[in-house]
Amino acid sequence: MESLLLLYFFYVVAYTFVFSVAGLFYREPRSTKSDNFFKFVVFIPSYKDDSVIVSVAEKSLQQHYPQEHYKVVVIADSLQPETLQKLRQLPIEVEEVKFDVSTKVKSLIEALKRREGYDYAVILDADNVMYADFLTKINEAHQLGYEAVQGQRLAKNTGNELSFLDGLSEAINNHVYRQGTVALGLSCSISGSAISVNYHTFKDILLGMTSVGGFDREMELLLLQRGLKVAYLKSAGVLDEKVQKDQVFENQRKRWISSQYHYLAKYFGKGMKAFFEGNFTFFNSAVLRNIQLPRLVNIGLLGILTIALFFVRAYLYFGYEIWLTFSALMFLSIAISIPREYYTLDLLKAFLKVPGIFFRMFLLLFRLKGANKKFIHTPHYNIEVNIDKPNK
Numbered sequence: 001m002e003s004l005l006l007l008y009f010f011y012v013v014a015y016t017f018v019f020s021v022a023g024l025f026y027r028e029p030r031s032t033k034s035d036n037f038f039k040f041v042v043f044i045p046s047y048k049d050d051s052v053i054v055s056v057a058e059k060s061l062q063q064h065y066p067q068e069h070y071k072v073v074v075i076a077d078s079l080q081p082e083t084l085q086k087l088r089q090l091p092i093e094v095e096e097v098k099f100d101v102s103t104k105v106k107s108l109i110e111a112l113k114r115r116e117g118y119d120y121a122v123i124l125d126a127d128n129v130m131y132a133d134f135l136t137k138i139n140e141a142h143q144l145g146y147e148a149v150q151g152q153r154l155a156k157n158t159g160n161e162l163s164f165l166d167g168l169s170e171a172i173n174n175h176v177y178r179q180g181t182v183a184l185g186l187s188c189s190i191s192g193s194a195i196s197v198n199y200h201t202f203k204d205i206l207l208g209m210t211s212v213g214g215f216d217r218e219m220e221l222l223l224l225q226r227g228l229k230v231a232y233l234k235s236a237g238v239l240d241e242k243v244q245k246d247q248v249f250e251n252q253r254k255r256w257i258s259s260q261y262h263y264l265a266k267y268f269g270k271g272m273k274a275f276f277e278g279n280f281t282f283f284n285s286a287v288l289r290n291i292q293l294p295r296l297v298n299i300g301l302l303g304i305l306t307i308a309l310f311f312v313r314a315y316l317y318f319g320y321e322i323w324l325t326f327s328a329l330m331f332l333s334i335a336i337s338i339p340r341e342y343y344t345l346d347l348l349k350a351f352l353k354v355p356g357i358f359f360r361m362f363l364l365l366f367r368l369k370g371a372n373k374k375f376i377h378t379p380h381y382n383i384e385v386n387i388d389k390p391n392k
Contacts, residue, residue, distance in 0.1 A: 013326045019180030020333040026179035031140035038119040040070040045107040047077040049126035054086045065135040075107040105211045118199040125193040127241035132387045137236035138196045151194040151236035161350040166242035175337040178232040186281045187229040192216035194238035214259025224282045258368045264290035300358035
């Protein structure tokens with residue numbers, strides 16, 4: 001048992017440390033302003049998001065990008081009649097959809113079926129607000145030849161401890177799974193929104209998908225199977241609402257964890273084959289990243305083990321020092337990955353909530369059955385933001 005635990009945590013710590021350090025060496029793709037403007041369609045799937053979708057649609061029209069070169073499409077699933085009326089007063093397209101079982105993939109497919117003539121498709125969540133220069137930045141990256149570009153999702157709200165921690169988790173993911181992987185020549189992890197993909201490639205891939213949860217994980221793998229790495233553009237910012245309530249947080253994480261292991265099982269064989277063929281990029285995205293427990297669970301278990309094993313250290317075959325080293329490297333990796341702006345008094349306050357979140361996430365591991373087979377909606381709230389705020 002000791003050997004198995006050591007092997008697992010050696011892998012987890014080494015993976016996190018290597019990509020955290022690599023994230024420090026991330027460099028943006030070199031781009032210059034261009035007079036060539038690709039044509040974008042911005043898809044915003046919205047399921048019962050009446051409280052936010054009108055405001056989001058209005059802000060999406062405030063891009064510093066030629067209006068004739070982009071179109072906003074709100075995919076309206078189960079919106080109220082008064083919401084639809086307000087949306088139709090805007091210079092956008094409204095695609096009404098209705099399903100027995102709603103999913104993001106189904107909504108996007110319906111919108112794609114009736115639209116052509118675009119170079120790239122941008123996908124947002126119903127709560128997402130693009131910084132005013134988002135499309136300009138993305139356009140410049142596509143001019144360099146990148147067919148798929150992931151922007152940086154930043155926290156729209158950090159008003160309580162939970163939303164602060166949710167934003168912090170996203171920031172760490174940006175550093176480790178986006179900056180770190182790209183710095184090492186691998187493909188950026190897709191966030192699920194704030195991504196732009198070649199329109200015809202996106203349409204071709206999506207028409208063959210039936211994902212309920214975790215559409216972003218499968219999209220990334222299907223792009224890699226076509227030999228298309230996803231680039232990361234940190235300067236292209238999108239504000240994303242962070243959860244504020246415990247039950248919403250739990251439901252969201254349950255959906256994420258379930259989809260992680262669903263696609264691990266689905267693509268494990270192909271991932272291992274890719275490893276033996278020398279395709280480390282696909283192996284990393286299909287296997288190495290997905291085979292781990294959630295990061296907070298790993299940190300919590302490692303901390304508990306390190307403390308517990310102190311009392312039986314005389315009986316350990318490999319010595320207690322290795323556990324101290326693992327814990328030190330893990331916490332150093334996380335410290336490296338936390339953006340400077342998060343190092344405030346709020347960080348200390350938020351950490352008081354971490355033990356409770358750890359135990360809830362640990363228990364979720366035993367309650368995942370069927371979670372990837374049903375759509376779990378995350379409610380949103382109307383939060384005012386400044387889209388001209390400089391990216392960090």
